[in-house]
Amino acid sequence: MIAVELRKLFRRPRTWVTIALLNGLPVLVAVLLAVTDLAPRPGEGPAFLSAVLTNGTLYPLAALAIVLPLFLPIAVALIAGDSVAGEAQAGTLRYLLARPAGRTRLLVAKLVSILVFVLVTVVVVAVVGYLVGRLLFDVQPLGGTSVSGTDLSSTEIAWRTLLAVGYVAVSMLGVAAFALFFSTLTDSPLAAMLGALGILVASSLLFTLDAASSFAPYLPTRYWLAFVDLFREPILWRDVVRGLALQGVYVVVLLGAAWANFTTKDISS
Amino acid sequence: MLLGLVLPTSGTVQLLGEPMPKGARRVLPRVGALIEGPAHYGHLSGRANLALMDAAGPGGSRRTRTARIDTVLEQVGLAGVGRKPVKAYSLGMRQRLGLGAALLRRPELLVLDEPTNGLDPQGIHEIRDLLLELHRGGTTVFLSSHLLAEVEQLCSRVGVLDRGRLVLQDQLATLTAPTGATVVETPDPQRVRAALDGRVLELDAGSAVVRGADPAEVNAALVAAGVPVTGLKLQRPSLEEVVLAAASTSADRVDAPGERSRR
DSSP: OHHHHHHHHHTSHHHHHHHHHHHHHHHHHHHHHHHHOOOOOTTSSSTTTTTTTTOGGGHHHHHHHHHTTTHHHHHHHHHHHHHHHHHHHHTHHHHHHHTTOOHHHHHHHHHHHHHHHHHHHHHHHHHHHHHHHHHHSOOOTTOEEOTTSOEEOHHHHHHHHHHHHHHHHHHHHHHHHHHHHHHHHOSOHHHHHHHHHHHHHHHHHHHTOGGGTTTGGGSTTTTGGGGGGGGSSSOOHHHHHHHHHHHHHHHHHHHHHHHHHHHTOOOOO | OTTSSSOOSSSOEEETTEEETTTHHHHGGGEEEEOSSOOOOTTSBHHHHHHHHHHTSTTOOSTTHHHHHHHHHHHTTOTTOTTOBGGGSOHHHHHHHHHHHHHTTOOSEEEEESTTTTOOHHHHHHHHHHHHHHHHTTOEEEEEOSOHHHHHHHOSEEEEEETTEEEEEEEHHHHTOOOSEEEEEOSOHHHHHHHTTTTEEEEOSSEEEEEOSOHHHHHHHHHHTTOOOOEEEEOOOOHHHHHHHHOOSOTTOOOOTTHHHHO
16 A cells, blocks of 8 residues: 555656755755855855855755755645545545545555655755755865864764754654645645645744744744754754654644544545 | 445445445455546556556455456457556546446446446447446446436336435336336327227327227227227336336425425
């Protein structure tokens, strides 16, 4: 069943178009930076962008920071929101369930395929970022500078980048869980996707509002940028751990709700 | 509800002797279905669609999959369709592919909802022949349709639903059995009344209904009286008359409150 879902997802041209478009913005930013040599000053603009002119190997992180606020959540919400509602809208859901695919099995397979999509997307962004960074910017073979100003060796940058990729993927799982839950509520993939994005926009907005500070630590987007902390010296684990725990709670609760709703739902479309 | 898509609020459902939806994993692989029109993944070819659906549940052996797909595509008349994606199919081709998906695991029971929807007359004839052939091979075909002509040509046993309740279920032959009267076609119905006084049940412009289950006897009597007869047949209720008599109003008619009580 999982193999079936993966085949469905990755044989669909839309999936690849989404991933390709997602990489467009970081590539464009890299080209602009390389041509003009005008990097934002440290502390301004997306994270890491000020550092990439001197060290191209940091560009994967800059690329992730560029797509993280909007592009990446849109892509994830698009695929996750479409997962159940899209099948319902096309009518294939009733044939899958009458096959019988089993409702819990189908939901688990959808979830795994979304997980794979999130990982593939984040890794592709990082790899494309790395290639672009190597190609367009200077590379310091002996490593680079941490956000705190100390030197990092290349291997250290490599494994910290891997950690960051993992952390961003987990952050995106929260988005996927929202979209999947909405996807079991409605027959319209668009509504599911916009619902999930609405939550994220609301969350980002409330985060900036002092009046909402009492529940700011529980907003789903609160710790998204904490992957920057992985490049401090020493690593500042506090926000990363909190971010993982928070996403974990969101994912468990929303998936539970999605499962409870989907397994007891009348499929009439 | 039969296929476990809608869950009953009360009561139980059995399908091929298994309770639904509890026995779904055991019983549904033995059932093929076409529910509310066909649905496929538009970006994939018909063949890829069948393979995906077959792999999505139990009972479809991977070893025999290609051979089974070839067989059903042949059966439903799509053998030469090639790699064209389903979104380029016509409505009739989609209907055929949907039927093919239902046949893929040689089901014991076929549940079909309006199977000839979107097909041209030749296509309808082909599908009817296919269903009759499957029936001869031992497959039970459960058909729901608004097209009474289709039901009359295909079904041996008929049920009529009225507002969600089964109001009539019997053999088609019993439901449309002769009523014991003969319909006489004649240019001059008044003379029928004169010749067979007391046996005439109905008269109208070109025909008369006469009591008597033997057309030959009726004919002899009329000819002896010199009444011109252009046609004779046993009176049978049409399926439409049976349905209209059994069911009250149209299921999609919504009357204002109070209207129903006057009916």
